[in-house]
Amino acid sequence: xxxxxxxxxxxxxxxxxxxxxxxxxxxxxxxxxxxxxxxxxxxxxxxxxxxxxxxxxxxxxxxxxxxxxxxxxxxxxxxxxxxxxxxxxxxxxxxxxxxxxxxxxxxxxxxxxxxxxxxxxxxxxxxxxxxxxxxxxxxxxxxxxxxxxxxxxxxxxxxxxxxxxxxxxxxxxxxxxxxxxxxxxxxxxxxxxxxxxxxxxxxxxxxxxxxxxxxxxxxxxxxxxxxxxxxxxxxxxxxxxxxxxxxxxxxxxxxxxxxxxxxxxxxxxxxxxxxxxxxxxxxxxxxxxxxxxxxxxxxxxxxxxxxxxxxxxxxxxxxxxxxxxxxxxxxxxxxxxxxxxxxxxxxxxxxxxxxxxxxxxxxxxxxxxxxxxxxxxxxxxxx
Amino acid sequence: xxxxxxxxxxxxxxxxxxxxxxxxxxxxxxxxxxxxxxxxxxxxxxxxxxxxxxxxxxxxxxxxxxxxxxxxxxxxxxxxxxxxxxxxxxxxxxxxxxxxxxxxxxxxxxxxxxxxxxxxxxxxxxxxxxxxxxxxxxxxxxxxxxxxxxxxxxxxxxxxxxxxxxxxxxxxxxxxxxxxxxxxxxxxxxxxxxxxxxxxxxxxxxxxxxxxxxxxxxxxxxxxxxxxxxxxxxxxxxxxxxxxxxxxxxxxxxxxxxxxxxxxxxxxxxxxxxxxxxxxxxxxxxxxxxxxxxxxxxxxxxxxxxxxxxxxxxxxxxxxxxxxxxxxxxxxxxxxxxxxxxxxxxxxxxxxxxxxxxxxxxxxxxxxxxxxxxxxxxxxxxxxxxxxxxxxxxxxxxxxxxxxxxxxxxxxxxxxxxxxxxx
Numbered sequence: 001x002x003x004x005x006x007x008x009x010x011x012x013x014x015x016x017x018x019x020x021x022x023x024x025x026x027x028x029x030x031x032x033x034x035x036x037x038x039x040x041x042x043x044x045x046x047x048x049x050x051x052x053x054x055x056x057x058x059x060x061x062x063x064x065x066x067x068x069x070x071x072x073x074x075x076x077x078x079x080x081x082x083x084x085x086x087x088x089x090x091x092x093x094x095x096x097x098x099x100x101x102x103x104x105x106x107x108x109x110x111x112x113x114x115x116x117x118x119x120x121x122x123x124x125x126x127x128x129x130x131x132x133x134x135x136x137x138x139x140x141x142x143x144x145x146x147x148x149x150x151x152x153x154x155x156x157x158x159x160x161x162x163x164x165x166x167x168x169x170x171x172x173x174x175x176x177x178x179x180x181x182x183x184x185x186x187x188x189x190x191x192x193x194x195x196x197x198x199x200x201x202x203x204x205x206x207x208x209x210x211x212x213x214x215x216x217x218x219x220x221x222x223x224x225x226x227x228x229x230x231x232x233x234x235x236x237x238x239x240x241x242x243x244x245x246x247x248x249x250x251x252x253x254x255x256x257x258x259x260x261x262x263x264x265x266x267x268x269x270x271x272x273x274x275x276x277x278x279x280x281x282x283x284x285x286x287x288x289x290x291x292x293x294x295x296x297x298x299x300x301x302x303x304x305x306x307x308x309x310x311x312x313x314x315x316x317x318x319x320x321x322x323x324x325x326x327x328x329x330x331x332x333x334x335x336x337x338x339x340x341x342x343x344x345x346x347x348x349x350x351x352x353x354x355x356x357x358x359x360x361x362x363x364x365x366x367x368x369x370x371x372x373x374x375x376x377x378x379x380x381x382x383x
Numbered sequence: 384x385x386x387x388x389x390x391x392x393x394x395x396x397x398x399x400x401x402x403x404x405x406x407x408x409x410x411x412x413x414x415x416x417x418x419x420x421x422x423x424x425x426x427x428x429x430x431x432x433x434x435x436x437x438x439x440x441x442x443x444x445x446x447x448x449x450x451x452x453x454x455x456x457x458x459x460x461x462x463x464x465x466x467x468x469x470x471x472x473x474x475x476x477x478x479x480x481x482x483x484x485x486x487x488x489x490x491x492x493x494x495x496x497x498x499x500x501x502x503x504x505x506x507x508x509x510x511x512x513x514x515x516x517x518x519x520x521x522x523x524x525x526x527x528x529x530x531x532x533x534x535x536x537x538x539x540x541x542x543x544x545x546x547x548x549x550x551x552x553x554x555x556x557x558x559x560x561x562x563x564x565x566x567x568x569x570x571x572x573x574x575x576x577x578x579x580x581x582x583x584x585x586x587x588x589x590x591x592x593x594x595x596x597x598x599x600x601x602x603x604x605x606x607x608x609x610x611x612x613x614x615x616x617x618x619x620x621x622x623x624x625x626x627x628x629x630x631x632x633x634x635x636x637x638x639x640x641x642x643x644x645x646x647x648x649x650x651x652x653x654x655x656x657x658x659x660x661x662x663x664x665x666x667x668x669x670x671x672x673x674x675x676x677x678x679x680x681x682x683x684x685x686x687x688x689x690x691x692x693x694x695x696x697x698x699x700x701x702x703x704x705x706x707x708x709x710x711x712x713x714x715x716x717x718x719x720x721x722x723x724x725x726x727x728x729x730x731x732x733x734x735x736x737x738x739x740x741x742x743x744x745x746x747x748x749x750x751x752x753x754x755x756x757x758x759x760x761x762x763x764x765x766x767x768x769x770x771x772x773x774x775x776x777x778x779x780x781x782x783x784x785x786x787x788x789x790x791x792x793x794x795x796x797x798x799x800x801x802x803x804x805x806x
Contacts, residue, residue, distance in 0.1 A: 078603060078721035080611025107603065109722070235764050245763040248772075252725030253716040254517070258510050262760045264437055265506030277720040284716040289438060307620055307718070 070095065070328055071125035072105040073117045075132030077250040079105055081277040082304040083297060084250075084320075088131045088154060090299075091324030098325075099332055114138040122149060127331055129324060130154070133209045143172045150336065152327045154320055155209035157340055170338040173327050175320065177343040179209075180216030180382040181374050182316045182350040183272070185367055186295050187220020189314055189355065190270040191232040192363045193293060200268030201236045202245035202259045204275030213274040213297060213316060215239050215382040223370075223379065235266055239383050247278055256281025264289055270313060273297070283308035293356070300353035315353035323349055346375045402472045405481065409465030412488050413458045420495035421454035430494045431501035436509060439640040441633075450498035457491045496767045507754075507761055509641045514753030515746070516648050516714070517542070517724075520707035521731025522738060522745035523655055524700040528573075529740060530663065531696030532676035532798040533580055536591035538704045539728025540598030541569040545708025547602040550610070550719040553621025558713050561621050565709035566702045572598070573701020577694050584802035603721045610719055623717040624648065648714040651706070652746070659742040672696050676796035679803040689803050704728070737782045740795060752778045 070092050074085040085107075092103045104125065106117045114130075115138045121128045122142070130139045133155040140158055143151050151172040158167035158174060190199045201217050203210040214237040221234050237244035245263075247255040256273060260282035263271050271286060272295040273279030283294045283301070287308060294301070294308065296315030301308060323343055330336040343349015355364060373379040430453065432446040461484050467473070473480045493502065521538045528535035548568035553561020572594055579590040610619040624646040633643040642649070663669035671692055674682040679689045707728075712719055734752060738744025759774040 076722070078607060078611075080607045081720065082611075086611070107607070107721075109599065109603075238766060241766070243763070243766065245760060249725055251720070251722045252727075253718070253720050253723050254711055254727075255725065257716050258514060258757065259760060262506060262510060262757070262764070265433075265503040266764055267437075277723075280718060280720065281716040284718075291438075306616075 066100060066102075068099070068127075068328075068332060069102040069104065069125045070127045070129065071103065071121045072129045072131060073114065073121065073135065074105060074107045075134060075250070076108055076110060077276045078107055081250070082280060082301070083276045083299050084318075085131055085276075086304065087299045087318065088129065088320040088324055091321035092129070092328070094321060095325050095328040099328065101328065101332075108132075108135075115142075118142045122146060126150060127152060127328060129327075130156075131320075133207055139172065140167070140169070143169050147171055150331060152324060154324075166340075168339045172338050173336070174340045175323050175327070175343070176340065177209075177318045177320075177350050178212075178345070178381075179316060179318050179350050180212045180219070181345045182318070182352050183213045183216030184220035184223070184374065184379070184381040185352045185370060186272060186314055186316050187217040187222075187234075188224045188367065188370060189220075189352075189359055189363060190217070190272070190293070190295060191221040191224035191230065192228075192360065193313060193358055194232055194268075194270050195291075196267045196269045197231065198233045198235060198267040199270040199272075200245075200263035200266070201234065201272040201274065202247065202263070203237075203273075204247055204250040204278060206242075206244075206246050210274050211237070211242065211244075212382065213272065214244060217272050217295075219381050227366075235268055236263060247275055250276045250278060253278060253281030253284070257285045260285035260294075261289075264292060269293065270295065272316070280305055280308065283311060287311045293358075296353065302354065312356060313358070314355045317351045317353050319343060319349055319351065344375075345371055402474075402477065403469065405477050406465050406469035406472075409461060409468055409480070409484055411465075412484050413461035413465055416454060416458040416461060416488060416491045420491050421451060421458055424450040424454065424495060424498045426451050428498040430497045430499075432493075432497065432504040433501055434505050434637050436503075436505045436640045439505075439644070441636055441640050443636050445501070446504070450494055453494050454491055457487050457494075461487055496762060496765050500765055502761055502765065505637060505641055507757055510757035510760075511750060511754040512641065512645070512649065513715075514756045515749035516652050517707045517710050517727045518731050518734050518752055519652055519746050519749030520648075520655070520710065521704060521728050522735040522749060523659055523742060524569075524703035524707060525732055525735035526659065526663075526740055526742060526745060527672075527700035527703060528697050529735070529799050530676045530796055531672050531693045532679060532796055532801060532803070533577070533693055533697050534587040534591065534800040535573075535576065535697065535700055535704075536588060536729075536732060537572065537576055537594035537598075538707075538731050539724060539726065540591075540595035541572045541701050541704035542708035542711070542724045542728045543602050543722070544572055544598045545569040545705030546711045546724060547605065547708075547719050548705075549709035550621050550712040550717075551618050553623070553713055553717075554618050558622045558624050561713050562624075562706070562709050565713070566705040569705020569708060570698050570702040573698045573704070574694075576701065577697040580802065581690055581693050581697070584804070587800055587802075599722065602719075606719055606721050619718050621712055621717050623713045646714050648710045655703070656742050656746055663742070673796070675803070676798055679798050679801075680806075683803075683805065689805070693803070707731070733779065733782045736795075737778075748778075748782075751781070 072089055072092060077085055079085050079089055089105060095101055096103050106120060108114055108117055111134055114135045118128060118130060118138055119142065127150045130151065130153040135153060136156045139151055139153045149171060152175055153172060154175045156174055157176050160167050199221060201214050203214060218234045218237055218239050221232050224230060225232055245259065247259060249255065256275060256278035259273065260271055269292040271282055273282040274297050279297060283305065286292045286294045293313035294311050295313050298318045300315045300317060301312045323341060345351060370379065374381060428450045429447055430450045434443045434446055464480055464484060521542060524538050525535055545565040545568050549561040549565030552564035576590055576594055579585040580587040609615045626644055626646050629643040633639045663673065671687050674687060675689045675692045683689050708724065711723055730752060734745050734748035737748035755774055755778045762769060762774065
């Protein structure tokens with residue numbers, strides 16, 4: 001009897017892990033280190049020897065630039081979040097097409113996965129790309145312990161809060177983005193479009209790389225008010241108090257829907273959701289209500305979520321794909337230098353996607369001047 | 384406390400100690416309304432509750448009143464009720480009065496938070512109802528399983544799989560096809576759970592955990608591999624259920640647009656509530672189901688097939704969880720994203736316990752959790768200086784209080800979680 005239970009349980013487990021682990025079918029190489037430390041294993045009774053790393057999908061294209069592998073460790077929310085993780089992954093995919101490198105990714109299901117997932121890539125990957133602010137400590141620790149391994153991390157600028165000085169590691173590229181500059185433009189456009197005089201925003205969690213969007217959005221609306229003596233209100237974010245509306249996660253589309261509905265109840269008719277796929281729930285609510293608009297973040301929503309193209313006003317682009325592509329290109333050409341990268345309107349690291357037709361030509365023309373003003377430093381885009 | 388020997392929920396007797404304690408609780412709430420709210424608002428401030436949902440056709444004016452006047456009335460009523468409780472006592476109506484006073488406290492809180500501002504009360508209640516739907520349906524799933532003596536912590540996984548399968552089949556066929564597929568998917572997982580925990584007498588927690596992990600792995604993989612790829616995107620745009628206005632009822636001012644302009648999941652929740660309550664407590668089917676969860680040996684002696692009854696209950700529970708999962712993709716946002724259930728299945732379990740393993744109680748708990756979840760958003764918009772994390776914690780603190788037996792002891796089925804070994 002006991003044997004039967006065990007074999008049934010094992011079968012289930014192996015099936016679960018295999019399904020999680022198997023990739024394109026061309027090649028499946030689960031990193032050794034992750035095999036014994038995979039987070040899934042902790043809760044289960046299956047023998048460690050039979051398990052494989054969760055969610056590792058390895059793809060390989062037979063082209064030039066061989067022998068180089070770029071690997072992405074995603075934040076929670078999944079590689080296919082139509083926004084944050086996916087945009088970063090697109091940079092690798094583009095490099096794969098152009099240089100013929102190999103690639104792999106592993107999805108972090110929870111925050112405790114970060115260390116394990118990074119460690120799992122140590123032996124197999126030439127470049128480990130940690131996507132997300134929350135991986136700060138895990139990446140820094142790993143980079144210090146493995147000076148020959150190359151890293152890139154998104155949304156993090158290493159800083160030592162004890163010695164109070166900036167940290168620069170030779171083997172880590174810190175990719176940061178002045179998304180407030182692009183969100184500022186979105187705020188200006190939103191204020192020009194609203195009919196109720198109220199625009200809204202909310203975030204996934206209250207940390208810098210999220211709230212910077214909301215700061216810029218708020219300042220853009222305020223700038224519109226000042227320029228056109230209008231009185232458009234922003235609800236959901238208060239840059240002075242740095243407090244606002246948050247779902248507390250980056251996964252639940254149902255929460256995103258509720259946020260959208262709540263903001264529309266309070267009169268908002270343009271909404272900027274800064275919460276990855278959660279924003280798609282907001283888009284669904286906006287689409288159902290009609291007469292309202294959504295602003296995409298990270299990637300162009302009209303491309304990543306075409307179902308909602310008709311309610312997408314514009315998107316605040318954080319061009320992680322371009323900067324990750326550049327990092328890979330630099331590494332291949334021995335031009336890699338560790339340290340900080342700041343994506344701005346000027347260098348194309350951030351930007352605004354195509355505008356919906358509802359935006360007037362006058363506003364489009366004004367945007368050109370505003371962009372020039374921001375680049376020149378004449379316009380303040382955050383507190 | 385005396386309540387440990389007397390299950391208050393079903394009891395008519397209230398001990399003098401408990402009566403006195405409750406009297407002081409009522410007075411404490413009155414004092415809290417006075418000090419925390421009534422004394423904090425300016426005399427001339429107005430509270431505005433918007434009673435109309437945007438885009439609703441039933442017109443209803445805003446409800447505007449003086450904040451301080453309303454709060455003063457509230458604390459005086461609470462104080463009077465507390466005084467009466469101390470002197471004479473409400474006897475068996477104590478819990479009812481406790482509920483009433485809690486309601487007044489929440490209303491007082493809203494009045495204070497909205498003073499000098501406005502809040503869409505209709506929207507808040509509508510969100511509460513919608514947030515309660517998956518939680519309550521999940522709790523119904525838990526009730527079906529646990530009343531028959533099988534712990535089901537795999538509700539989350541069954542929801543997730545149900546949501547995924549409903550998305551794919553909803554895209555290929557229509558909303559009803561998706562719903563049926565989602566329900567069946569939940570049933571299949573529950574069948575696995577049933578085999579493991581009834582036939583092979585595996586630890587039910589482990590079996591449930593395995594199903595949860597399996598579901599996360601399977602749906603995340605299939606979602607990343609297929610649904611997220613542009614060439615398969617047609618699999619990820621299911622037809623969802625449209626809003627169905629119930630004639631006449633939806634014309635009722637205030638309540639109509641909130642309750643009777645919804646999709647079938649909301650109506651189904653109320654239908655299941657009635658069916659489950661009636662079925663469990665007033666039919667032979669329900670008596671048998673409960674008997675195998677309370678004392679399977681006695682049930683067996685009387686000729687009830689314990690195994691078959693448990694199989695039936697667990698599979699029905701799984702189908703209910705699949706139905707709850709389908710809500711996410713067919714009733715809320717018509718697309719699947721990884722981990723989109725966001726832990727609602729586990730919250731369902733808390734709601735089931737809070738609701739004392741009964742359908743009506745679970746709906747109450749679901750509404751309470753939904754209310755806390757929705758209220759935190761409104762409070763953030765009103766810029767109330769309470770960290771939203773504390774508000775999110777509130778329902779769980781309440782659950783712990785219930786579990787600790789302070790308000791009234793919950794009664795879990797006696798044979799819950801114990802495999803039955805036929806002799």
